[in-house]
Amino acid sequence: MFARRFHPRASGVVHPFQTHVGRRLASRGWYFAAATAILAVAVHRPAEPPRPAQRGIALWSLRTLDVVDEEALGAECGAPSGGGLVLPTGAPAALSCEAARTIIAQVRTNLAAPVTDVEAAKFADGVVDWLDPHGLWSVAPDAPVAPLVRREGERLLRELEAAPNGDPCAAADVVGASLATWMKTLRVSFDEGLREGRPEGRARSPAEVWRTVTAAPFEDGPITRNGRELARELGREVGAARAAYGVALDPYVTAASQRLFPDLTAEAWGRVVIAAAVRAYVPQLDAHGAWAPLDEEISIYDLDLETNPPLRLWSEMTRTALGVRIDRGALAPLLDGDVVLSVRGVPLTGMSVEQAEQSALVEGAPHGPPASVTILRPHVAEPMELVVAPAPAPAREGPAPAAEPPELPFDIVRYAEGRVAVVTIPDVPDDLGDRIGAALARVRDAHDIRGVLLDLRANGGGSTDGAMAALGHFLPGAALFPMRRRDGGVEVERAPEVPAEESYSGPLAALVDGDSASAAEMIAGALASYRRGVVIGDRTYGKGCAQEYLDDEAHAGVLRLTTLLFSLPDGAPVQKVGILPQITLSLPAATEREARLSRALEPWRGPDVRDSALVREVPWALHGGRVGPCRDETVCRALRALGTSVAAAR
Template sequence: HQLAAGTADWLDPHGLWSAAPDSPVGTVLERNAPALLASLLDPNDPRGCQAAGAVGRELATWVGSLREAFDRSYRTAPSQQDPLSVAGTALFEDGPIQVPALTLATDLGLRSASLQPIGPLAKEIHGAIRKRMFPALSSDAWGNAVLAAALRSYVLLIDAHGAWAPFDEETSLYEVELEASGRRHLWGNMTRTAAGVRLDENAVAPLETDDVVLSIDGVPTAGLSVEQVEQLGILDPNDLYPSRQVLLLRRGMPAPVQVRVDPPAPSWVPDAAYASLRVSMVRYRRGRVAVMAMLDVPDDLGTELASALAEVRLEGEPEGVVLDLRGNGGGSIEGAKEALSPFLPGANLFPMRRRNGAVETEQAPVPAPTDVWSGPVAVLVDPDTASAAEMIAGAIAAYDRGVVVGARTFGKGCAQEYLDDEAGMGVLRLSTLVYALPDGRPVQKVGLQPDLLLDLGEALEREDTLPNAMVPWKGPDVRTTSLIRSVPWPPHGGEVGPCEDEVVCKALRGLGSREPLVVSRKGRQGAPRR
């Protein structure tokens, strides 16, 4: 039943083909789900292809009837509505699909006809809707689409972080990596309409809220799935031609206009070299503490961190360094290793066990002597600190190198790899290994418990609440014993702040109190609470 429901959902990005209340396809899917599952478990089992063919024949007939309803409505539209109003009106409902597909197909025909006053582009929009929402595919082609949707559903059922996506939706698999790479979307939130997509918030200038994007680099947005349009709307500063040409409708303008959108520099970054860091200095005792907020963990985080630390030290040695990993969902294992090198140069880091049982150990690089930081360190974490960010915090803790402050972390102690599927149709993401901290403590489904606890709210979700998540693994103690050492924070004598973020000041006040905050990992129960 879960496979059938997931297949119906992934197969139908518009609420027309298999998920609509009047679609007969869902019943056929439910009936053929056991055979589809058997084929996924054994690729030599022919029943899956036969089952997909049966669903494909039903789809070909059903979508054909929807296409007829769309065409009939378009031809017989009684009157034209305001095209700007139609272009900006949401096309699909939120939540469970309740509108019958035949009703939606008829409404789409009326809306498409109402766009004709915007000029020749209306015909292109109409063609995109018809081709994408009511495709004239053969039964065999529909059967292949069913198999792809079944695979997409199946991967999620066996792996909490697994996924499969076709190439035109593959960036949906890389959300964390996209943020870590400096790429971003043309908008924050959008709504699909009959004409394209309406921008609801955080539009990149010169785009504006309520603009309706008709095409991007000449590709119409009408009729695309959410994943397809999000991939189309990515701004990548690393592209050879990073700008995007966007054709849009804007209220107050009589016709579509084309604008060029360039990737913006983050507003809070004084130097573009630090795309993943925000550095602030906070008064502490007679000097200052460098607070380095890490927004994500890209491959080059170590380079950014070393450069930022060098700039800070040009103004004088700080009293200490705070790595702020709150809200950091992780990213690259390589980035985590590189970021640890100033604090644990050359240290053995994370034992990792692959699904076949093989265990390998990661090691921190050895930086130039001038890049090593031997002073006090603290790491600020919260329930959203996850994955590679937990690696950074956990290694600092395992070596007693610094104090972990905040709230218990997410507990994602597994990593994923990306593979092109053998059929050459898309990309597969699978959880392939689970890691432990350098001292062997598990992270998966456990998380990190800080030495100094702060009230940072309750987690909405943790790894141990996800179905089909990998089990915890206690690894070997691989620590480089010569690097196990604690560096206590000097007392601040009440001289802390001011801070833009009061949580940072609370952490610093706790770090420099008279209570013993750098504790043995065997005595963590006695950690004071703040």
């Protein structure tokens, strides 16, 4: 069993910050992304089969929870008061049987295509994985829970799919009883480790203490360590820190015991199993779908594509036995290397990664900045209390000037007797229209530009609004993408009307590859449909579906569901098909395709909605072999092909 990795971007399709974190504060929209794995600030986001559990990284929480209080369990806390994000509790997510069935029925009703049967074995594997945020509860090799979940998987699946007012979820209760017993065993091992970590008469050196405090005990790959062994090691690390720092660490010792080994009844653990089952179920129906409880909802969004991304306490971190070690991007006065014990008086110990992601936002949380933070720092003998707050905006008279959009990578390459502007578009943020506008302003300021090449390689997608706004500069006012819902209703998106002085009417091309997906395919596909630009490269990824964010009808969390299929303006399908370039280049083969996903929807051919007056070719001039040099040889290959091909210069 694998650990659930922390991704800088969420998988599937995501939404701009103003409409997803701010989804409780503003309007909504759709956001598109690709469906393959991402390990850094890259562009393919996976449609995962079901996504495995994160265990090695965490952030901070915002309030304490008495884990004995069964009524305060995770998602059962309900909707937030005041309309903001829910503050993470530190408790495992939990759902009643009726609430879970309500969510499952909503998913099955709202998917863009009729549902298919869920495989019980894959579902059970997903339950085991989502059930365990630490590598202790169900995925540890010595945990008795996983075999029981797999044995009860078929029954649990049928119980979830029953009517909301049906019989109890008895299979979940069976697994819950096993978890309650297993927690007692793990707690014994933890307590033994605590005693071992406080040896009488032996003082540890400061360097040894700091190594213990900053150690990363949680595995981020396949889980190979027995749960009893990990519990004992956690106890030793917590005990050693307590011995070194004294009574100031007592709240964190208590939090470690309560959050890592919750003292819940069998029935309460059954509700935790049900919540894990819902998280496992949704991606078994929808390759791009997900459900998250309210105090973890930020985990299904993508903040890196925002026009104004929210402020965070840090950008990279690693969980320790007692808190969070900041690895990179600490917000002052925090420093990289600090171990954060608590934020706003709440211990970080035992938080799930998903709760930590949500807690890490300084802006957007109901209580907002400033945040009181307790840390350990090298060469400091006791915990430090700090206050973290964003720098105040400078005083000014009148309205603040509009911020300039970040510049897209821009290059000028020789082409025949003139030059070509190469604009690299790594993803499709909500403000891509503004960024394209700024790039085109540079084109207008340059001399002797013979064409524009949009480099969409490895662009995994982003915002539909961003894609349409970008297309407005090349196809102002054009009818773009028919979108079909489950009920057969078709909506048509239209590009904005861009003033003539801000548009571009010259030769245009889009360079794509097998990692160009979703909103990137929309840009390239629309240019091809209207014959406005030449698409060159390799067949694209083939993601022609869209996701929406919905409050679940149980008022316990948020759903990301595939609710729409889209086609290109001429009706050509994108889903599982991709875009075949007019000019093909030999490029590195893509390792992932939408068509290879077991739960991907089938292609849909839509109506031809093109405005005939806008269908026009703008040919590229012949270059006579005079191209380059280029920083990227593939760009030169593309330009050479453009200036010699009948498809581009006729």
